[in-house]
Amino acid sequence: MSGHRPRLVCALALLLSLAAGCTGSSGGPEGPGTAAPEVSGAAGGGSPFWVDPQSDAARQVAQWEAQGRSGDAQVLRRISERPMALWGPGDDPGPEIRRARAGAAAEGRTLVLVAYNIPYRDCGQHSAGGAWDADAYRRWIGAFAQAVGDAKAIVVLEPDAVPHIVDGCTQGEHHEERYQLLSEAVSRLKAQPHTRVYLDAGNPAWIPDAEKLVEPLQRAGIGNADGFSLNVSNFQPDAAGRAYGNRLATALGGKHFVIDTSRNGDGPLPGNRDQAWCNPPGRALGAPPTDRTGDALLDAYLWIKRPGESDGTCRGGPQAGRWWPEYALGLARRAKG
Numbered sequence: 203m204s205g206h207r208p209r210l211v212c213a214l215a216l217l218l219s220l221a222a223g224c225t226g227s228s229g230g231p232e233g234p235g236t237a238a239p240e241v242s243g244a245a246g247g248g249s250p251f252w253v254d255p256q257s258d259a260a261r262q263v264a265q266w267e268a269q270g271r272s273g274d275a276q277v278l279r280r281i282s283e284r285p286m287a288l289w290g291p292g293d294d295p296g297p298e299i300r301r302a303r304a305g306a307a308a309e310g311r312t313l314v315l316v317a318y319n320i321p322y323r324d325c326g327q328h329s330a331g332g333a334w335d336a337d338a339y340r341r342w343i344g345a346f347a348q349a350v351g352d353a354k355a356i357v358v359l360e361p362d363a364v365p366h367i368v369d370g371c372t373q374g375e376h377h378e379e380r381y382q383l384l385s386e387a388v389s390r391l392k393a394q395p396h397t398r399v400y401l402d403a404g405n406p407a408w409i410p411d412a413e414k415l416v417e418p419l420q421r422a423g424i425g426n427a428d429g430f431s432l433n434v435s436n437f438q439p440d441a442a443g444r445a446y447g448n449r450l451a452t453a454l455g456g457k458h459f460v461i462d463t464s465r466n467g468d469g470p471l472p473g474n475r476d477q478a479w480c481n482p483p484g485r486a487l488g489a490p491p492t493d494r495t496g497d498a499l500l501d502a503y504l505w506i507k508r509p510g511e512s513d514g515t516c517r518g519g520p521q522a523g524r525w526w527p528e529y530a531l532g533l534a535r536r537a538k539g
Contacts, residue, residue: 251285365404385423463488
């Protein structure tokens with residue numbers, strides 16, 4: 203995908219850091235066996251969102267413990283013990299979503315899901331692919347929604363799909379079909395009784411003039427959605443996201459929004475924006491997922507991008523979406539919270 207694409211004391215510290223818009227780097231060493239920072243002893247902490255015990259990060263923690271890399275395993279718990287979005291598989295989203303639904307229901311928590319399978323996805327770039335055609339997408343989104351069932355769920359709908367229309371990356375002959383498919387997807391997902399839908403709107407550095415997104419989002423069905431998502435798989439600071447989100451929300455008549463804070467703890471990599479989004483070095487985890495944001499229109503900070511999954515084959519990374527343990531360790535070690 204393109205980057206255009208705790209215990210009481212810890213919870214209090216998180217709230218204070220969110221109120222201050224504070225992020226940064228610990229600046230610690232990154233080699234195996236170095237001392238690990240303290241992490242929460244309970245998966246999910248005070249978050250209402252479900253933590254996947256079968257995530258790549260959780261498996262990596264178990265593997266490193268078995269190999270004697272206990273310090274690194276402890277650091278990686280900063281990822282494995284926090285809720286991350288589940289991206290519905292492109293072939294058949296049903297089994298994975300049903301597994302997650304059962305886990306979340308057993309704990310009384312909310313699922314966070316991503317639907318990312320629109321035709322002509324990512325304009326042929328790192329995350330190229332998607333459904334074969336419109337009818338295939340309709341079947342896929344139907345299976346996705348059916349698997350969600352009556353679970354409490356947040357669905358982030360099609361990262362990049364609308365911004366790629368606005369910036370011209372998606373070819374013009376596909377625009378009308380994409381608007382139609384997105385609008386239908388919003389309606390289909392909202393037919394589930396406890397599902398909230400956030401249509402993706404890119405990030406502040408991608409489409410700096412938020413007004414340019416208003417009509418495209420309206421044509422894509424934002425009126426029937428709960429709101430929009432920002433900063434998916436990107437690195438823009440929380441303060442920038444909040445300001446941008448409130449401008450766009452106002453232009454959309456008061457729609458709410460969510461922000462991806464999975465990797466924005468040190469903000470974006472300085473330099474060329476076209477190169478800064480793909481596996482940038484030196485980045486850090488951002489604010490842990492929470493629905494306590496202190497902003498009436500900002501519904502949640504979420505980890506939508508799963509920290510440690512590659513953006514693509516740039517900078518020596520594996521294919522987009524593949525687990526990259528050493529990159530994940532760096533993100534976790536540099537995190538403050």
